Amino acid sequence: MADYKSNEMMTIAASRALRNEDVCFVGIGQPSAAANLARLNHAPGVTLIYESGTLATKPNVLPLSIGDGELCETALTTVSVPEMFRYWLQGGRISVGFLGGAQIDKFANLNTTVVGPYDKPKVRLPGGGGAPEIAISCGEIFIIMKQGKRSFVDKIDFFTSIGHGTGGDSRAKLGVKTKGPTRLITDLAIYQPDAETKEMVVTSLHPGVTREQVQDNAGWTVRYANDVAETPAPTQQELEILRELNARTARAHGEAA
Amino acid sequence: MARIVSLAEAVKAAVHDGDIVALEGFTHLIPNAAGHEIIRQGRKHLTLIRMTPDLVYDQLIGMGCADKLIFSWGGNPGVGSLYRFRDAVENGWPHQLEIVEHSHAAMANAYEAGAAGLPCAIFRGYIGSDLPKVNPHIKRITCPFTGESLAAVPSHRPDVAVIHAQRADKAGNVMIEGVLGVQKEAVLASKRSIVTVEEIVEDLGPRNLNAVILPSWAVGYVVEVPGGAFPSYAQGYYPRNNAFYKQWDDISRERDSFLAWMKANVLDKGPDAFRQYGRKLAAAE
Numbered sequence: 238m239a240d241y242k243s244n245e246m247m248t249i250a251a252s253r254a255l256r257n258e259d260v261c262f263v264g265i266g267q268p269s270a271a272a273n274l275a276r277l278n279h280a281p282g283v284t285l286i287y288e289s290g291t292l293a294t295k296p297n298v299l300p301l302s303i304g305d306g307e308l309c310e311t312a313l314t315t316v317s318v319p320e321m322f323r324y325w326l327q328g329g330r331i332s333v334g335f336l337g338g339a340q341i342d343k344f345a346n347l348n349t350t351v352v353g354p355y356d357k358p359k360v361r362l363p364g365g366g367g368a369p370e371i372a373i374s375c376g377e378i379f380i381i382m383k384q385g386k387r388s389f390v391d392k393i394d395f396f397t398s399i400g401h402g403t404g405g406d407s408r409a410k411l412g413v414k415t416k417g418p419t420r421l422i423t424d425l426a427i428y429q430p431d432a433e434t435k436e437m438v439v440t441s442l443h444p445g446v447t448r449e450q451v452q453d454n455a456g457w458t459v460r461y462a463n464d465v466a467e468t469p470a471p472t473q474q475e476l477e478i479l480r481e482l483n484a485r486t487a488r489a490h491g492e493a494a
Numbered sequence: 495m496a497r498i499v500s501l502a503e504a505v506k507a508a509v510h511d512g513d514i515v516a517l518e519g520f521t522h523l524i525p526n527a528a529g530h531e532i533i534r535q536g537r538k539h540l541t542l543i544r545m546t547p548d549l550v551y552d553q554l555i556g557m558g559c560a561d562k563l564i565f566s567w568g569g570n571p572g573v574g575s576l577y578r579f580r581d582a583v584e585n586g587w588p589h590q591l592e593i594v595e596h597s598h599a600a601m602a603n604a605y606e607a608g609a610a611g612l613p614c615a616i617f618r619g620y621i622g623s624d625l626p627k628v629n630p631h632i633k634r635i636t637c638p639f640t641g642e643s644l645a646a647v648p649s650h651r652p653d654v655a656v657i658h659a660q661r662a663d664k665a666g667n668v669m670i671e672g673v674l675g676v677q678k679e680a681v682l683a684s685k686r687s688i689v690t691v692e693e694i695v696e697d698l699g700p701r702n703l704n705a706v707i708l709p710s711w712a713v714g715y716v717v718e719v720p721g722g723a724f725p726s727y728a729q730g731y732y733p734r735n736n737a738f739y740k741q742w743d744d745i746s747r748e749r750d751s752f753l754a755w756m757k758a759n760v761l762d763k764g765p766d767a768f769r770q771y772g773r774k775l776a777a778a779e
Contacts, residue, residue, distance in 0.1 A: 265572055288598060289520050289673045301736045302571035304521025304673045306727055317674040318520055318545070319602040327599065327618050346622075350595070355628050361583040363569030363576075366546075369623045370599040399622025411621050412643065490736045 241471045243424040244383065245479060246443050248274060249471045251335075251381045251422040260284040261333045262326065262371055265303050267381045268335035270482070271422075273299060277478050286331065288367045290316040298489040299482060307489075322367070326374045334375030336368055337382055340393040343436050343457045345380055345400030345418035345428075347372070348393040355395060365397040372398035377416040384423040384454035391456045401435035408435070425451050427468060431460070441466040496666025496713040498694065501765040504715035505531045508686045509540075513653040516543040516605075516684065517550055519726060520675025521571060521734070525658040526550050527722035527768045528690050530760045532656075533557045543650055545601045545676060546571070549725070549742050552578040553760070555591060556752050562592040564650075566601045573739050577746040587749065595629055600647045605676045607649035608683025619645040655684035658723045659708075660730060661698060662691045666710035669698050672729030674706060681708055690719040692731050692772060719765050720772030731773040 241249075244267075251271035255261060257280040263272045265287075273296065276283050284293045289304030293313035300308050309315050316325070325331060338347035339362050349368060353359030372378060378400070382388060400418045402408045408417050421428035421437050425446045428437035439451060440462045451459050471479075499507070509515060509532055517525050529550035532540075541562040544551055548571060554560055556578030568579050582591035596604070603615035616635055626632040626645075635646040657677040659670045668689050670677060681687045689708065694716070698707075725738035745755045759767070 289522070289675070291673070300572075301739065302521045302734070304571075304675070306522070306672065306729055306733055309522070309672045309729060315673055317678065318598070318676050319606040319679055322599040322602045323606075323617070350624070355624075358584060361568075361580045364565065364567045364595055365597045365623070365625065366567035367598040369597040369621075369625065370617075370619045373621050374618065396622065396624040402622055408622070413621055 239471065239473055239476055241476055243443070245476065246468070246471060247381060247383065247422060247424040248479060249475045250427055250443065250468050251379060252278065252475070254379050254420050254422065255280050255283055255333065257282040259332045260286065260330060261335055262286050262288070262331045262375055263335050264337055265300065267337055269299055270479070271381055272335055273482060274475070274479050277482065278475060286325065288318070288321055290318055290321045292316060292325070297485065299486040301490060322370065326370060329374065331374065332376040334371040334378045336371060336378060336380050336398070338380070338397070340388055340390050341380065341382055341421070342390060342393050344402060344404050345421055345430070345437050346393055346396055346402065347380070347398045347400065348395045350395040350397045352394055368398040372400070372417070373413050373415060375415060377419040380418055380421045382421070382423055384425050384451070386454060386456055389455040389457070401430060404435045405433070425454065429462070436460060438462050439465060441468045443468045444470045496689075496710045496716045498664070498666060498716045501528065501531045501690065501717045501719055502535070504688045504717050505535055508654045508688050508714055509535070509537055510653070511537055512539045514541040514543065515654050515656065516650065516652040516680045517656045518544060518675055518677050518680040519658055519723065520546065520673055522673035522675065522727055522729060523658045523670070523677065523723050524548065524550055524726035525656045525690055525722065526724060526726065527719045527765050528656045528658070528688060529554060531765060533559060533756070533760055543652055545598055547579060548576065549739070552576040552742070552746055553756065555579050555582050556588070556746070557756060558588040560591060562594065564594040564596070566596045566598045570739055570742060572736070573743050578752060581749070594631060595625060596632070596647065597623070597625065600632070600645065602676055604647050604650040605679035605683050608651050609679040612649050614646050614648055616644050616646050650680070650683050652680065652684040654686040654688065655680040656688045657681060658690045658728070660692050660728055662689065662694050662716045663698050664694060664696060666713055666716045667698065668708040668713055668716065669701065670706045670708070678706060678708060682712060687714040688717065689713055689715070690717045690722040692720055692722070692728050694718045719768055721768035721770060722765065724768055724771035732771060
């Protein structure tokens with residue numbers, strides 16, 4: 238088995254969740270790496286969309302921002318931002334939204350707004366951006382986040398975008414018809430919502446990861462599915478494609494300096 | 495008809511103390527040179543609107559030009575925090591900054607509604623989010639036909655929009671290519687507008703039949719500022735300078751280093767400082 242880092246495992250596990258037929262709204266950072274790995278590996282037909290309006294983009298290197306020239310130059314077409322949010326996202330033409338966040342709770346609600354009270358924040362985070370509507374308008378949501386006590390919390394400081402709300406049918410009761418978060422992929426495990434409670438429960442542990450490790454990096458009592466799988470380790474091919482992509486990206490961003 | 499003037503003249507004529515100002519550009523074509531001129535002319539008490547207040551608003555906020563910010567994502571894209579924005583919100587430096595926070599969908603819809611001459615924008619949004627609790631301008635409206643509850647926000651009607659584009663012709667018709675953001679909507683939603691361009695040409699040349707054009711009669715002032723979007727990019731002219739976005743993290747982190755940089759690179763300079771980033775030099779690198 239090849240040597241790999243936990244964040245490579247996270248990106249690779251997340252990439253596997255994307256299917257060839259998906260139309261994916263991609264966030265910057267980890268979601269972008271995972272989505273492009275999927276496109277370069279097992280899902281060459283996946284349609285990637287960034288909120289800058291680039292439809293079906295095929296970047297050769299990972300963008301630093303959601304509107305890099307690379308995205309526009311390799312896209313099928315580029316539409317305006319109002320069209321992006323109105324016709325394509327709100328219009329229901331996106332099957333998967335790929336999100337990250339600063340804080341998450343056990344129902345996969347996300348906070349990217351503030352740490353501490355809104356009016357007197359300890360840390361003012363960038364804010365929601367596209368997330369509040371991505372969370373409700375995409376067919377389903379994949380979340381990719383590194384685990385830690387400060388980010389996996391019992392109670393998030395601010396609900397920027399809804400996951401499964403307070404659990405059960407609370408999301409549907411608000412009138413949201415889409416599925417919400419169906420997968421949470423971390424550097425330690427894969428979580429999926431319990432069919433009844435909608436709490437995100439561990440369905441797969443990455444190779445070598447213990448339940449103690451998972452609990453030590455979460456602010457709530459983590460629950461497990463009846464059958465917990467072991468995430469298949471990264472293949473040589475997955476690692477090579479990801480590392481080449483990252484190396485190309487580093488060279489490209491260095492050259493732009 | 496658009497008037498072709500200098501950047502100093504355009505800002506003097508179109509941007510006044512206390513105005514509602516929208517400098518737009520979604521990663522691409524960010525009007526940084528125009529932002530610097532607003533700072534040099536010492537505008538105060540501005541209400542700034544922008545979907546993604548990045549470096550240009552960090553600079554305006556840090557230099558004390560703004561009383562209020564209407565926005566949806568305030569970060570340094572791909573890098574991290576905007577420290578001047580955070581210092582204003584967390585510590586009130588250089589003074590308190592009122593924030594009105596939206597989502598991208600709300601902002602994009604609000605610009606489009608403004609361009610369409612409507613008082614508000616309606617969309618499916620904010621469900622389950624705390625943003626309506628902290629922003630009283632987010633309301634719900636019931637569809638009179640289906641009964642669906644939808645989000646409503648006031649349209650954006652800035653006093654002045656400021657954007658950057660690739661080209662204008664001598665009559666002041668402006669052409670935009672690549673990532674379009676909300677620039678067309680921002681200009682059409684505003685009472686006045688300034689468009690800085692990479693070059694003013696005799697004729698816009700061969701183009702797609704559906705090219706994105708702001709006609710001269712819909713634009714206020716056109717100014718040639720080569721390199722005026724730096725460190726963002728102008729498709730077909732020069733790439734995004736990702737290294738500068740990373741450097742800004744250090745420059746802006748402390749008040750002293752920020753102020754020193756602003757003095758050396760903004761207050762003591764003019765729009766010509768951007769020329770070095772324009773196409774010719776970028777191509778020669």
